[in-house]
Amino acid sequence: MAILITGGAGYIGSHTCIELLEAGYEVVVVDNLSNSSHISLNRVAEITNKNFTFYKMDLMDRGGLELVFSRHSIDAVIHFAGLKAVGESVQLPLSYYYTNITSTLILCEVMNKYNVHKLVFSSSATVYGRPELSPIAEDSPLGATNPYGRTKLMLEQILQDLAASSEQWGISILRYFNPIGAHKSGKIGENPNGIPNNLMPYISQVAVGKLEKVNVFGSDYETVDGTGVRDYIHVVDLAKGHLRALEKVMGKSGVDIYNLGTGQGYSVLEMIAGFERVAGRSIPYQIAARRPGDIAVCFADTQKANAELNWTAERGIEEMCEDSWRWQSSNPNGYEENSSSVREIAAASWE
Numbered sequence: 001m002a003i004l005i006t007g008g009a010g011y012i013g014s015h016t017c018i019e020l021l022e023a024g025y026e027v028v029v030v031d032n033l034s035n036s037s038h039i040s041l042n043r044v045a046e047i048t049n050k051n052f053t054f055y056k057m058d059l060m061d062r063g064g065l066e067l068v069f070s071r072h073s074i075d076a077v078i079h080f081a082g083l084k085a086v087g088e089s090v091q092l093p094l095s096y097y098y099t100n101i102t103s104t105l106i107l108c109e110v111m112n113k114y115n116v117h118k119l120v121f122s123s124s125a126t127v128y129g130r131p132e133l134s135p136i137a138e139d140s141p142l143g144a145t146n147p148y149g150r151t152k153l154m155l156e157q158i159l160q161d162l163a164a165s166s167e168q169w170g171i172s173i174l175r176y177f178n179p180i181g182a183h184k185s186g187k188i189g190e191n192p193n194g195i196p197n198n199l200m201p202y203i204s205q206v207a208v209g210k211l212e213k214v215n216v217f218g219s220d221y222e223t224v225d226g227t228g229v230r231d232y233i234h235v236v237d238l239a240k241g242h243l244r245a246l247e248k249v250m251g252k253s254g255v256d257i258y259n260l261g262t263g264q265g266y267s268v269l270e271m272i273a274g275f276e277r278v279a280g281r282s283i284p285y286q287i288a289a290r291r292p293g294d295i296a297v298c299f300a301d302t303q304k305a306n307a308e309l310n311w312t313a314e315r316g317i318e319e320m321c322e323d324s325w326r327w328q329s330s331n332p333n334g335y336e337e338n339s340s341s342v343r344e345i346a347a348a349s350w351e
């Protein structure tokens with residue numbers, strides 16, 4: 001079975017490629033590398049010892065996308081591609097609305113044209129806005145607080161309208177909580193551009209000496225130690241959730257929405273302490289002001305995914321920190337051009 005992975009060179013996409021290849025799927029990746037490196041895909045090939053096809057292409061390139069669908073007998077699409085930085089979305093709202101919405105519309109139109117109607121879509125816990133209570137179930141009130149989150153909310157609505165228009169469509173919307181960690185090999189992981197916005201890459205870069213100390217945004221929340229609590233999920237567990245969602249969507253029509261998290265919350269200070277334990281070094285930090293827009297607590301009710309996808313996150317906080325550290329310490333500068341890559345992926349001839 002052939003699966004098109006949009007955004008497959010990115011953090012979550014590259015880990016999902018590995019799980020798909022190891023499960024025997026044929027994989028076709030489309031990515032414009034705007035927030036990633038082709039080296040992640042070389043590493044995917046190296047880890048799996050499997051071939052797949054990569055098109056360096058923008059999803060907005062309708063003609064190019066049509067070529068991909070005409071060349072490959074695609075059975076389903078996992079759609080990761082998009083812009084994802086909350087703060088940047090406030091600065092560049094048009095870019096976020098344009099890229100995230102238009103690319104998804106074009107993708108769905110081309111899928112329809114080529115009679116492909118199975119889609120797994122990356123949404124986010126950000127669509128719960130400022131939740132009153134955790135754990136958060138899928139039917140909790142929605143409401144995003146920034147342009148990035150609103151693109152996810154709008155896309156969820158668009159996909160539901162699409163599925164309502166024809167029974168051919170089978171769509172799985174996955175709301176990720178806070179993905180962290182990396183593949184066990186230490187060869188692929190999260191590789192943010194510039195100074196990281198998110199906690200775990202920030203902690204890792206302090207641990208490796210690239211940044212001086214972690215700014216802990218707020219210590220006066222109503223939580224176990226006053227710092228923000230989140231549901232961190234290992235990226236490999238998340239990737240495996242996509243395979244379960246894919247299996248489910250192949251056999252049904254309509255839209256299903258699932259939270260992918262662990263159901264457990266950890267505070268910022270607990271994460272720093274956990275990282276210190278596995279890295280065997282201290283992580284300097286200072287308490288800073290609250291970050292605007294942040295909430296105190298956010299963790300998932302995962303019962304729906306557990307029951308309907310037969311999926312549960314298995315990796316705990318220790319393993320998440322260990323794997324993040326292995327990736328960061330063996331690749332202090334992320335994917336470097338001169339880093340070893342023993343084999344080239346089958347790059348399609350597309351420019």
Ligand code: NAD
Pocket residue numbers: 006007008009010011012013030031032033034035036037057058059060079080081082083084099103122123124125176177178179
């Ligand atoms: P990422 O930036 O690492 O991966 C996204 C990939 O899409 C990148 O490789 C980028 O180059 C590519 N891309 C972006 N715009 C494109 C376009 N127009 N055409 C082709 N390729 C394009 O991000 P990620 O962390 O792997 O996230 C994947 C998806 O999951 C995103 O949709 C994101 O919004 C969503 N998500 C991420 C998180 C998180 O914390 N990482 C949480 C919730 C949801």
Ligand code: WQD
Pocket residue numbers: 084086123124125126177178179197198199200202214215216217218227228229230268291294
């Ligand atoms: C986690 C905790 C911060 C950085 C974001 C997006 C969300 C989703 C996942 C895409 C919070 C604290 C952070 C730092 C800190 N992405 N923190 N110092 O905000 O829960 O979610 O990523 O869909 O949409 O908003 O994740 O990792 O930024 O923050 O103290 O330098 O760490 O205040 O409590 P967040 P995060």
